[in-house]
Amino acid sequence: MNEFSSHKIMAMNMENIQYSLQNNEFRICVVGIGRIGLPTALSFANAGLNTIGVDINENLVQMINSGQYPLKDEPEFDKIFDKVISEKKFLATTDISVALPKSDIVILSLPTPMDKNYVPDYSSILSVASNINKFLSSGSLVIVESTVEPGFIENDFIPVIEGKNKNLKLTIDFTVAACPETANPGEIMSDFKKLPRLVGGIDERTTNIASSLYKHVFGVEMMSMPDCKTANAAKLTGNVFRDINIAFINELAMLFEKLGIDTMKVLEACDKKYNFQTHYPGAGVGGPCLPVNSYQFLNSARRLDDGVLRIIEAAREINEHMPYHTIELLVDALNEKGKSVKDSTIAVLGVSYKPNVRDIQLAPAEEIIKKLDQLKANIKIYDPYFINAEIFSHKTEENLFNAISNSDGVLLVTAHNEFKEIDPTLFKSKMKTPIVIDCRGILDMRSAKKAGLVFRGIGRGW
Numbered sequence: 507m508n509e510f511s512s513h514k515i516m517a518m519n520m521e522n523i524q525y526s527l528q529n530n531e532f533r534i535c536v537v538g539i540g541r542i543g544l545p546t547a548l549s550f551a552n553a554g555l556n557t558i559g560v561d562i563n564e565n566l567v568q569m570i571n572s573g574q575y576p577l578k579d580e581p582e583f584d585k586i587f588d589k590v591i592s593e594k595k596f597l598a599t600t601d602i603s604v605a606l607p608k609s610d611i612v613i614l615s616l617p618t619p620m621d622k623n624y625v626p627d628y629s630s631i632l633s634v635a636s637n638i639n640k641f642l643s644s645g646s647l648v649i650v651e652s653t654v655e656p657g658f659i660e661n662d663f664i665p666v667i668e669g670k671n672k673n674l675k676l677t678i679d680f681t682v683a684a685c686p687e688t689a690n691p692g693e694i695m696s697d698f699k700k701l702p703r704l705v706g707g708i709d710e711r712t713t714n715i716a717s718s719l720y721k722h723v724f725g726v727e728m729m730s731m732p733d734c735k736t737a738n739a740a741k742l743t744g745n746v747f748r749d750i751n752i753a754f755i756n757e758l759a760m761l762f763e764k765l766g767i768d769t770m771k772v773l774e775a776c777d778k779k780y781n782f783q784t785h786y787p788g789a790g791v792g793g794p795c796l797p798v799n800s801y802q803f804l805n806s807a808r809r810l811d812d813g814v815l816r817i818i819e820a821a822r823e824i825n826e827h828m829p830y831h832t833i834e835l836l837v838d839a840l841n842e843k844g845k846s847v848k849d850s851t852i853a854v855l856g857v858s859y860k861p862n863v864r865d866i867q868l869a870p871a872e873e874i875i876k877k878l879d880q881l882k883a884n885i886k887i888y889d890p891y892f893i894n895a896e897i898f899s900h901k902t903e904e905n906l907f908n909a910i911s912n913s914d915g916v917l918l919v920t921a922h923n924e925f926k927e928i929d930p931t932l933f934k935s936k937m938k939t940p941i942v943i944d945c946r947g948i949l950d951m952r953s954a955k956k957a958g959l960v961f962r963g964i965g966r967g968w
């Protein structure tokens with residue numbers, strides 16, 4: 507056990523903690539400085555606290571330490587980055603054994619994906635837990651920001667920190683809180699400024715310490731939760747609510763296509779009622795959060811032998827079908843023109859899982875492209891966030907015109923701002939066969955028709 511740290515936060519009363527926060531005496535270590543961890547680390551450093559970021563990605567660490575801001579699609583943090591790097595309030599390292607002993611508060615923002623069998627993969631968080639066992643400074647606070655299942659912290663994470671021989675004791679050598687992150691990629695700064703923070707510690711004192719820390723840095727409303735598992739349950743419930751509601755609209759959207767009803771008009775009307783929350787249909791639900799979070803709840807139920815969570819399971823089934831439904835719409839439109847997918851040139855517009863971010867984790871575009879490959883289409887891809895890149899085994903185009911020129915079909919998969927500005931007549935003038943499948947309600951159907959497009963849209967019956 508290392509004893510280098512001078513501020514044993516666990517042993518301090520709340521008054522001294524406030525004093526130390528005001529005087530920037532705590533040292534922060536953020537492990538995992540990716541999409542969520544880097545903005546978090548920058549916020550702590552910007553509040554005046556000396557902050558070190560740990561990451562296994564050597565390129566990322568090198569980039570940060572040489573003053574290059576890596577998250578180009580997260581506005582406002584670039585200026586904070588320049589400031590805290592020049593003030594030497596923030597630096598990065600790949601060496602956790604150096605960073606942990608010098609820190610009073612350790613924040614984990616590590617990936618929590620799932621494996622190919624949809625089982626949550628907590629390997630990186632558990633491997634860091636065993637490093638915490640070896641290198642943590644005595645009396646430190648460990649905060650888990652990663653999204654994990656309710657009970658994971660209590661049943662799996664803490665025992666690894668304690669070690670096989672229980673060389674570290676919870677509440678004596680270290681304490682743990684969950685502060686699950688709820689910010690949205692691309693909007694992290696605005697979310698950090700306004701969203702309440704959920705904090706649940708392993709005891710009330712830990713909850714209070716973690717709350718005072720986050721209140722000091724972010725100045726937002728704090729939601730104290732009774733324990734870690736309730737905090738994690740709240741985080742998952744919020745996201746899974748969205749997954750389920752999107753599935754509900756996707757299912758209706760497929761019905762409305764057959765009934766000749768435009769889902770967008772239905773949603774516009776429903777939105778007028780104060781207790782309706784609008785969710786939009788689309789080509790599928792991707793990203794590092796929503797699909798994984800649903801499987802985390804399904805995994806919790808399975809582990810308890812509680813069988814299935816039927817609504818979540820059905821929602822996943824529907825949302826995972828949407829990339830194939832996109833292909834069904836394409837096949838239908840091509841048939842109208844006497845063509846098949848084989849040997850047709852199809853332009854996929856947008857590969858990010860959501861608009862205006864550079865992120866392809868679990869993106870529906872991947873399944874769509876795989877299916878087009880199987881059907882032997884010639885595929886062109888354009889995404890303003892991935893220019894001349896290699897994505898899903900295809901080289902992406904340099905611009906929109908290259909992608910759509912001479913193509914037989916366009917799939918509007920992601921609602922990036924650039925795509926919202928396209929005049930439908932452009933498709934008609936550039937494409938060989940003017941088939942457009944709008945997966946995100948981007949095009950106005952009347953204008954599309956007027957422009958002479960063979961138009962299909964998810965949920966867009968006419």
Ligand SMILES: NC(=O)c1ccc[n+]([C@@H]2O[C@H](COP(=O)([O-])OP(=O)(O)OC[C@H]3O[C@@H](n4cnc5c(N)ncnc54)[C@H](O)[C@@H]3O)[C@@H](O)[C@H]2O)c1
Binds near residue numbers: 562653794
């Ligand atoms: N991205 C989001 O939209 C979002 C929103 C809210 C919460 N979350 C949750 O936050 C957590 C982090 O997600 P993210 O999107 O920032 O992931 P990310 O992949 O962008 O970043 C994770 C970082 O951790 C690093 N890393 C992996 N293993 C490591 C190890 N053993 N030691 C040190 N560093 C390691 C990676 O190199 C990467 O830089 C996840 O649990 C996620 O579910 C994500």
